[in-house]
Structure formats: structure tokens, C-alpha cells
């Protein structure tokens with residue numbers, strides 16, 4: 001048994017697209033997997049890598065028990081290479097693209113082919129992207145390159161056009177509930193997590209395994225609630241709650257996670273405002289959602305969603321996270337006491 005022996009959750013069409021046909025003549029040399037966060041892009045890329053290097057693949061799947069599958073399950077397969085942003089960098093740099101070219105040129109060590117997975121391809125520096133393009137244009141027959149990206153539009157068009165694009169979407173709540181239950185999560189908890197996950201099985205699995213995921217989400221939503229109940233002039237000190245004065249990177253990470261949670265919450269407010277409560281995903285925050293939906297017009301809610309998106313772009317553009325957060329807090333509407 002390996003970590004790939006349980007079925008991939010949802011996105012059946014994408015899973016089929018990366019099936020056995022891809023490893024013979026009709027297959028592509030490079031793939032681009034796109035879709036929202038936590039829907040399984042990296043997982044699917046690694047499953048494909050395990051399948052492509054398996055010594056005795058079983059139909060459309062890796063066998064799960066050969067020497068090669070054992071190595072890929074340990075994350076230590078000599079022919080599977082994962083290229084991603086290094087901790088201290090915001091981009092994938094030119095040396096990493098040179099590494100891909102080098103891997104493409106050598107023979108596989110253990111399997112019939114090598115697979116390079118490039119995580120968050122939109123993070124490729126321009127020079128790195130151009131170098132990678134050359135490797136993709138002149139691939140060796142035994143190399144497969146799988147890129148992932150949260151937004152295909154941000155990937156260099158010349159790279160995107162040379163990849164077979166596979167799009168992953170959000171997954172239905174019932175499918176996520178079944179998958180959690182199959183992993184031993186009690187039915188009631190599985191149902192709550194699946195709702196909160198907003199179609200993202202990776203988030204639900206993380207939250208089932210690590211209670212701090214739910215705690216952090218709660219802290220972020222409590223903070224937003226405090227901001228909305230506080231008069232604008234008094235809001236700036238609230239930004240302290242996401243700031244780690246000694247560690248800018250940690251502040252940035254906390255803020256990115258909070259912004260994603262807040263965007264989901266605001267979308268839910270819009271959904272409730274439209275009278276479709278059953279479609280909201282923050283089921284544990286219904287009272288707050290209703291309160292905001294009652295007090296705000298659609299334009300105000302849409303404005304908050306856009307403003308939160310702007311703060312996310314500021315963060316991506318390397319604006320000081322504290323400033324980006326303060327700017328957002330000053331622009332969000334006042335709800336008064338609940």
C-alpha cells in the first residue's frame with residue numbers, strides 16, 4: 001500500500017486525462033495542471049509521476065508495491081524531481097530551470113522515464129521561464145514535465161501553449177464527505193469539514209489531520225468580525241494580531257491565509273444576501289453572515305470582496321504586509337455591534 005492507493009478525490013475527468021494513453025505515442029511531454037488551491041494539483045502531478053515511473057503499472061494506476069512505487073511513496077524516487085520556490089525566494093530561479101534541463105538530458109536511473117514536477121509555474125522568473133521553454137520545446141522522449149498553477153493566465157503564454165492543459169475544479173461536498181469518512185473521519189465531523197472546505201479536498205484532509213487548521217481559521221474570522229464591529233479610526237491596532245514583528249515571512253504567510261479565508265467569508269455574505277443560505281460554506285458562522293447580509297447592500301459586499309482581492313495582490317507585489325493589512329482594514333465597511 002502506498003499513499004497513492006486511495007482514490008484521488010473528485011476531478012475524475014482530469015484524472016482520466018493523465019491516464020495510460022499519456023505514456024505512449026499520443027501523450028504530451030509537458031502538462032499544465034491548473035485550478036484553485038487545495039484541489040489536488042500537486043497530488044495529481046505526483047500520482048502521475050508515480051504512475052509514469054512504476055515498473056509494473058496496473059491499468060491506469062501505479063501498482064503501489066514495486067521498488068519504484070515504494071521510492072515515490074517515500075518522496076525519494078531518483079527519477080521524480082520536484083522543483084518549487086525555495087523558502088527564501090519568491091520566484092523559481094534560473095538555476096532551477098538549468099536543473100530541469102540537466103535532468104532532461106540524462107538517462108533515468110531506475111525507471112523507463114523521468115518526471116519533473118514544477119509547482120506554481122507562475123512563480124518562474126522570466127529568464128528561468130525562457131530556459132524552461134527550450135527544454136519543453138526539445139524534450140527528451142523519456143522526460144515528462146508537469147507544471148502546476150493556481151492561475152494559468154499568469155503562466156508565460158509561450159510555455160502554456162506548449163503544454164497539455166488539465167483543469168481541476170472544486171469538488172462536491174458529498175464527494176469530500178465520502179473521502180473523509182473513508183479515511184476514518186467520523187460522519188458528523190466529515191460533514192462540517194467538507195462544508196467549510198468550500199470544495200477543496202486538500203484543505204478538508206489537512207483540517208481533519210491537524211486541528212490547528214480549524215483554530216487558525218477561527219482566529220482569522222474572529223479578527224475580521226472585530227474589524228467590522230470597530231469604528232474605522234480605531235482599527236489599526238487590530239493589525240497587530242497577524243503581525244510577527246520578528247518574522248516578516250511568517251506575517252506574510254499568516255496574512256495570505258487570512259485573506260483567503262476572508263474572501264470566502266465575504267462570498268458567503270453575498271450568497272446569503274441573495275437568499276441562497278444553503279450554498280454558503282462558512283456554516284459555523286451563519287449568524288455573522290446573516291448580520292452582514294442584512295446590513296450591507298450588494299455593492300458594499302462586492303466592494304469588500306474586491307478590496308480583499310486588492311490586498312492579496314499587494315501582498316503578491318511585495319508591499320509591506322502590515323501596510324497592506326492596515327489599508328484593507330480602513331476600507332472595510334462598519335457593521336456596528338451585531
Ligand SMILES: [Zn+2]
Nearest residue numbers: 054063066069
Ligand atoms: Zn509500481
